Amino acid sequence: MKILIVGTGYVGATTAMVFAETGWQVTGLDVDAGKIERLKEGRLHFHEPGLEELIAEHVRSGRLQFTTDKAAAIAGHDVIFICVGTPSGADGSADLRYVRQAAEDIARHMDGYKLVVTKSTVPVGTQERIKAWIAEAQPAPLPFDVASNPEFLREGKAVEDALRPDRIVIGADGRRAAERLKSLYVSFACPQLVTAPRTAELIKYASNSFLATKISFMNELAKLCDKLEVNVSEVAEGMGLDPRIGPSFLQAGLGYGGSCFPKDVSELVGAARKNDADLRILEQVMDVNRTQSAYLLDKARLRLGGFAGRTVAVLGLAFKPDTDDIREAPALRIIDRLLREGADVRLYDPVASLPGGADYRAVAVCEEAEDALRDADAVMLCTEWPAFGRIDWEEAKRLLGQPNFFDGRNMLDAERMRRIGYYYQGIGSGY
Incomplete structure (x- = not known):
């Protein structure tokens, strides 16, 4: 399987690194051309100890690539992680405009079955909304699954947390999605919990709270x-x-x-x-x-x-x-x-x-x-x-x-x- 990471900020860049480190072929997609050019050179646009060196290593090996081409990236990958920002709105609720944009982009450019995974921190029920957004935006019906896989990264310790997590939480409402997502983490020895998507989404909020x-x-x-x-x-x-x-x-x-x-x-x-x-x-x-x-x-x-x-x-x-x-x-x-x-x-x-x-x-x-x-x-x-x-x-x-x-x-x-x-x-x- 080839993995696409949509959004190359803190979570996206770290997620791209960890999958490349564990042997997968990974592409990072972002609309910010300047950010992508830096990443192609193995340079980070934020400070996180140890991360830049690992990204540079996998860029050199060819296992990790970066692009701004949505159509080619979405069509050419089997598993798509949504790692875009979810800033708080004026009322304190999560602003999901970037998540929705990512879902609609996936719908327009997918050419066959895709497993879409939310890594961004999103409110409970977002997995269901993503499914609806993709279905509504598809030019023609194509099969897909949407799963939740929240991140538990500490800023300043992201490399350690990503490579040696204390748990992996997978929220899926079907066996196909759960098994495919579990296969990406086969090399990890930590506990893995498979739940309903809503439960996975709430685990992230409850843990940080x-x-x-x-x-x-x-x-x-x-x-x-x-x-x-x-x-x-x-x-x-x-x-x-x-x-x-x-x-x-x-x-x-x-x-x-x-x-x-x-x-x-x-x-x-x-x-x-x-x-x-x-x-x-x-x-x-x-x-x-x-x-x-x-x-x-x-x-x-x-x-x-x-x-x-x-x-x-x-x-x-x-x-x-x-x-x-x-x-x-x-x-x-x-x-x-x-x-x-x-x-x-x-x-x-x-x-x-x-x-x-x-x-x-x-x-x-x-x-x-x-x-x-x-x-x-x-x-x-x-x-x-x-x-x-x-x-x-x-x-x-x-x-x-x-x-x-x-x-x-x-x-x-x-x-x-x-x-x-x-x-x-x-x-x-x-x-």
Whole structure:
């Protein structure tokens, strides 16, 4: 079987890589000619550790190709993965215009049986809608199946997650589709779950929403830890030793961001409302996340006596390390508030960049962390890039105007930072 990937963004490029790596012939299709030209040269248009090297390797071998030719690509492939974007609309629901366009393109250009697989995160019931869109757009009836195969990729860890997944979920309403899709994953040793398409679609939303709930729970608990003079990181360590809980996603901080958690939680809550159901826990999860960055700002504001006329060094812009994704990044909320309250903001991130436009013209973007620190009245660490852990903070203190440090990711050793002369505050550090 030959595999076509429609959409070559984060999910599409990673999916193309993993199937090429496991021996299949793969083509990536996209309407963005510039993006396709870069990929043909083995170059990525986003930052993801290890992915560019593997794509370049399979482009050179000929196992992985890229094209903008819809007609030839759709006609020439047996299995078609839809990996296009599903951005949130104004009402918080998923915008399926790109999914529908992909379905209609498939309908117009298919020349025989096709297995169409949704890899994009889509609302429950989308598989049924895709079937209808294809049937309506076909010039003449041709057989096809539509299945769901949600992705479970962590930004910054996509290669590891794609090549060594902890589970594979297949949503199919017929044996033919299920068996063909399972055959693509025959070399994977992880558990494989075959369900109805609606179940597979909901598994993705439920998984991300549960992880977001763990994050918001710990962020709420961190506030109590500060009141009780208890270190939330030690609490998390003790909780995580319970195998029913596990250590993942128990780190208190500035909240979650990125392309998945905010969108998926919001869309699941929206789906519940449309179906006359309440997901009150998730509504609180969103509320906690929206306000979490204000908690660190309140600590800094109190210490500095306000931000007006103060110089604040912001370390980290991406919502997490090892990615350039700034969607829903807590650092953006912090920068916005600092600017509104009259602070001079200096920003350093090793990979990510501010969005264009007038909103951030006042931000001084620095080439090195040391440039951001120079003469600053406070440091606010927003992304736990490993490079920040390698800074000699005792030496860096000499650069600062005032040694005030607000660690939004509890990355550094609080006791050491205080011992070498910093006023140090984290999230739930117990002080």
